[in-house]
Amino acid sequence: MLATNIRLVLRNMRRDKLNSTINIAGLAIGMACVLLIVLYVTDELRYDQFFSKSKSIYQVSLHGNFGGQPFKAYNTPPPVGAALQAAFPEVTSYTRVYRIGNAVVHEDGSNSTKSFTEKEILAVDSNFLDMFDYALLSGHTTGLQNPHSIMLTESAAKKYFGTTQVTGKLLRLDHFADPFVVTGVLKDVPEQSSIQFSMLLPVAACEAVRHFSWSWVWCQMNTYVTVQPQTANKAAIAQLQSKFPAMVRVQAANAFKRIGQPFDEFLKKGGKWDFELQALTDVHLHSANIGSAYSNLGDIKYIYIFAVIALFIIVLACVNFMNLATAQAARRAKEVGVRKVLGSQKGQLVKQFLTEAMLYSFTAALVSLLLVWLLLPLFNTVAGKQLQFTAMLSNGIWLLPVLLTLFTGLLAGSYPAFYLTAFNPIEVLKGSAVFVKGRGGQLIRNGLVVFQFTVSIALIICTVMVFKQLQYARSKDLGLQKDNVVILPNAAKVKGDVNTLRNNLQQLPGVTAVTVSTGVPAKDFSDFTDFYVPVIANVKEPLSKDVTLSSFITDEYFIPSLQLQLLQGRNFSKAFDDSASVIVNETTVKQVGWKEPLGKYLTYPGGNNQVFKVIGVVKDFNLQSLHSEVVPFALFYTTSKSYDINTAFVIAHVQGTHLSNTLQGIEKNWKQFAADVPFEYSFLDQDFEALYRAEERMGVVFGIFTTLSILVACLGLFGLSVYMAERRTKEMGVRKVLGASTEMLVSLLSRDFLKLVFIAALIAFPLAWWAMYTWLQDFAYRTSIEWWIFVVAGVLAAVIALLTVSFQAIKAATANPAKSLRAE
Template identity: 45%
Template sequence: MFKNYFKIVFRNFARQPFYSFINVVGLSIGLAACWFLAMYFFHEKTYDAFLPNANRIAAVALDLKMGDMEGKTTNTPPPLGARLAEYPEIETTARTFNLGETLVKREVKNSEPLIFNESGAVAVDSTFLDLFGFEFVQGNTNALNSHLGLVLTETTAKKYFGNEPAIGKTLSFNDRNFTVSGVLKDLPSNSTLRFDFLLPTKSFRVIENFDWSWIWLQMDTWVKFKKPITETNLAKLEAKLPEMVQKYAPSAFEKIGMSWEDKMKQGDKYNVKFLPLTKLHLEYADIDSRLSTLGDGKQVKMFGIIGIIILLLACVNFINLSTARSIKRAKEVGVRKALGSSKGSLIGQFLVESSVFSISALFLATIITALFIRSFNELTGITFTISSLYQTNVLLVVLILPLLTGLVAGLYPAYYLSKFDTIDTMKKSTGTGSRGFSSVRSGLVVFQFTVSIVLMLGSIIVYRQLSFAQNSKTGIQKENVLVINNTRNFKSISEREVFRQKLLQIPEVKNVTHSTFLPSLGAFNDFYEPEQGSQANAVVQNIAISSYLTDENFVPTLKIELTDGRNFRANSQSDSASVILNETAVKAIGWKNPIGQWMRYPGNVNQRFQVVGVVKDFHLYSVRAAIEPLAIFHESSKTYQTWGSYMAVRLLPNTEKAGIEKISNIWKSSIPNVPFEYDFLDKSFARMYQSENQMASILLVFTALALFIGCLGLFALATFTAEHRTKEIGIRKVLGASVMGITALLSKDFLKLVAIALVIGSPVAWYFMNQWLGDFAYRIDIEWWIFALAGVTAILIAIATVSFQAIRAALMNPVKSLRSE
């Protein structure tokens, strides 16, 4: 019996190759899209699952309110780890400290040294390796017990030592030698922690200097619990922690002249929280963190839903065409029933046929995914391999879905036709009695185009918001600004100033400034106390302020607008006690006449600064965040120390190539042992929208796929409708109907369905995109013309798809049309 089923399947395929081809291709594209997105979905959902004790590890966070600043952060103070280790629920604690840009050098016998400027160096406690349980290639968890120990990843070891054993070899970090004591297996792409070098925290005096401070939030703290983490045991431990904070934090605040009790009475808070590692990647997108791997759970969920929807669209096509074609086989069903076929055997025939088609689509999808995996990698920024496609959880989804599709696609038409009497099924071959199928097909077409319109509207809105973000005025002129990002390797400020003066002699260079940080490249954050009134001891509640340490060239180089007061003066000793604020800082403090007012920095024994200027607000980061209070201090103030050190060089337009070449030559002669590395400020701003750009690209690709699959089905249904109404078209032509009239007749029903889809899809798209735009402090408005554009586009696509077959049918010779039936 099954042999007979397969014979009929292949005969039908040969008799109707057009429909069979569209069925298989449409479903295979849907399966391939779902396959890719399932791979991406499980990659994001299984972050850190490779760690042996991931369910017992948590990041420590602070739930803070300090003046006007409020929120959660994984930035924690140095002493917190040791205090948490005192609790019996916790097995191990470890701290990490990002070392920023670091000059790494390896001396090579009889050759030039290997020198690289690295950003993947992290200082960690000796307990770090035991806490996380990373897999070693060489060495063990005691590798960082020595003050000068060094652990590398496998790829980094090959970069510096080739195929030689790395253990026992020496690398220099900013002219300090460390000896390799361990090599770790490379971390997978779904690891929250990313690093190339691990060095002991006890080798860095800056950490030791702040071991007392509960305000210097420059470290990340990690804990491993003795038991798997649950909401209950986290809540119980967190309830004990306010007592610990109350015991240790007040003395640190008093040391810098701040009263802990007064701050708490004013409504401030300082609560310690735990963020489970298994949830960290996707559930804390809005937290302030140095971790660059934190993702967006909503976005991942959205792409998972899009993958399912794309597959549904392909399945809808498959079911739609299967049901449409099965009507033409009503006579076959009637003959089979007349010859004694049972209802079960008829259902079996249809199920086998649809299963063969769906399995064929799966094989084709396998080829498509292998061919396009590199393109998908470029789209997501993740390096997937062929083996990633065949992970167990991904394969389960990919194998189950086509089987279900085949079952549904075969079961509905089989059950529908097999339940009629023989005479009824013979009648259906003439086209009567097919309203049940017609209404189902119409509903499925509406569903397809509703989804396509929602995705289209989403793509338009995402691209408009990105365009707004990337092209909106940031308050600075970021174009033509070259950023040199490792200037802290100059041995002295005077050496750096000599280099700056040499750059100013280049004809292509207009201005040069040095700063600890630049817009889009971070800032130093701390609390300041604005003074009110004429008394030096009259202060208001402290506020959180971001700041730069820079020179008198900062404002003119970035072309920042001064709205009040003056810029720093060259060689002015008094400006070591001066500060320039932005408009937001002035508003936050509440000064009506800020020039001449004073503010204190408790973090440096209440060092005082007088406001000499106010600049117009400019964006420090992306438009996702509101502009925050900013202070610009002159570098001569030496108010704090930070690893940041950048030089911004404003070049004349269209002189970039010549300017970079000349600057590179001066760099090599000034500081020959340090690689010359540069970037452009506008590109740095653009990179802040990397996740949004990836989202937009993925949306665009899958919107195109949704439209293609929808049009594929629409084209096939239009062809089927034209064939089904061949006699009617012939009669109409004999009676004088025009080609345009017949084309309109055949097209109008489909266009009505697209119009219904537009009505349904528009409010759905508006709701979800309005939610997405809510994450941006500065955003576009969703205007009516966006919906009009999407609607017109969908209708034009539908017209183009349907009219080809409609015109072809209308041009057919009526004699042939009438003869065909």
């Protein structure tokens, strides 16, 4: 019976090539989209799953409120891990990670000239590789016991030494006086690791960590703990976390008192200093609202979005199949009627139609695999991934094409199978069945078309809104000059006085202004953040409200170089002793509550209660992306020595013309002052662009899948238009004989479809508005959802539908009426 059904299906496919092609193409595109999205989603969900202890590892996060500014961050103080292990038996071990920032690394050899700027060097506790069992090529997990040992990844070893046989060789880092001995080589860090690095060295080598080992407010480390197996669940973790505040109150008291902020007083002011545990396997996708130095974090909401898109597209493809099958009901129903009269049972006929659908689905699955293989490189470029086609053979993904074949075959074939086999054979052969005279089949087909275009219109609106928000981010006045601004990192490594380099660059043709600063906008964690105490006058009592300030230490050229707007007061100047001066932004003034900020004072408890006088107020400007609100911010003068974070940037505002020559001049001067430091630069506008890379990728992916959903919908619409034109052949002939023009006939055939698009638009508009309104809440500064976007989406869908239908409509309308009237 199965072989007979397959032969019948193949015969029907050959007889109706157009309908078969549309069905297979629609299903294949839908399946290919699903497979690509599943590859993406499974790759995202696999992050940090490969560690043997992954289920028991938790990252410590800090949830605080300092100076009226609530925050969440993965940055934690040095003692927290040891305190958790000592206080709670549920915590079995801890390890810490300290990111030392950019470092220039040299191969320590007399004839070596190899030096590179390394951005992914981690200082870790000696048990780091016990907790995180990255694969080793050589060495042992105990390789970081010695304070001057270092372990490299395979790529780093080859970059410096040309081989992975490097044990015992020396590397010199500019942050440290003594060289480091290579004690092991690790395989390159998997992409699915939220912790990325090229080198590991011991925390014991870092003077800053030793200096602040007592501090519960110097939050520059990432802390990880392992818990007992019975604790590794949400309920037990929540119960464990409920004990943390009492421990912190005891442990942190001396540290807070040491910086002039008694902990009990801090809490009474509304302060908060709590620690929570987050499962390591949740870090990659569930860190959207947590401050982090990680650069490879994802977002779970995009997983949900892509999963919904995949579902919609595969359903669209199945809808096409069902729509075309029911549209062809009149032709196939006579076949069913004859077979019933000849003795076929309903069950046999259902099996035939399901076999037909399954064969279509199987053929589409093969085509979809070919499409995935061809499109995967492009998809990787768009999504920023390195997905491999062979990944479908692992982790059960190979089952997906099989399940998709079964799912689409059953879903797409079930309705026509039961619909077509339900009619009375006598009525069918007489031509009086309900699907011929009634409106049930037409209503179902219309409903399916409405569903298809509802999805398509909603995706069009979402795509336009994503790019509109990106354009808003690019064009919004950030309160500073970002175009033609060159950023040179590693200025702290310049030999001698960096201001001499600044003065030389200032003299170059094409350079209009140059400044040196410890931080720069759009660079993660380049600003220094701590709390300050506002005072009314230098000798009076502090106000009750503290303020948390992000800040840069810079010179008098910073404001003109970035064209910040000075609203009140003056800029820094060599004519004054500005070592105890500070320039704040508008948000600081508002948060403190100053009506007249000039002449007011800020005390810095963390800096031996140094007092700074407010000499100026700048207009608010964005340090980071529009996801974040403008925070209280301050500029301190270079002579203040308020703090030392061992970073510096040269920021040069240049002319847009002859840029290549200007950059060559900058590089020449750089090599004179820092010959052993690689010359690197970026443009500030590009740095800001990079902050929206995730949204830009999402917009492109939205656009691709929107296009594919429209294509699938149009395939179905084209098939229906073919059917409608065939069904109304005689009508068209009669109308043409009676004087109807081609334009009138095309309008007649197209009008019904445009009505369906209009209904789809009415349904899609509120759904798309809700989806985009929700998405935009992630931005502190966002564009508006304007009415014209909905009109454009509706009109675009109507035009696409009209173009799809018009080809067949024109063909039918221009046919010879004599042939039309003779047609059966």
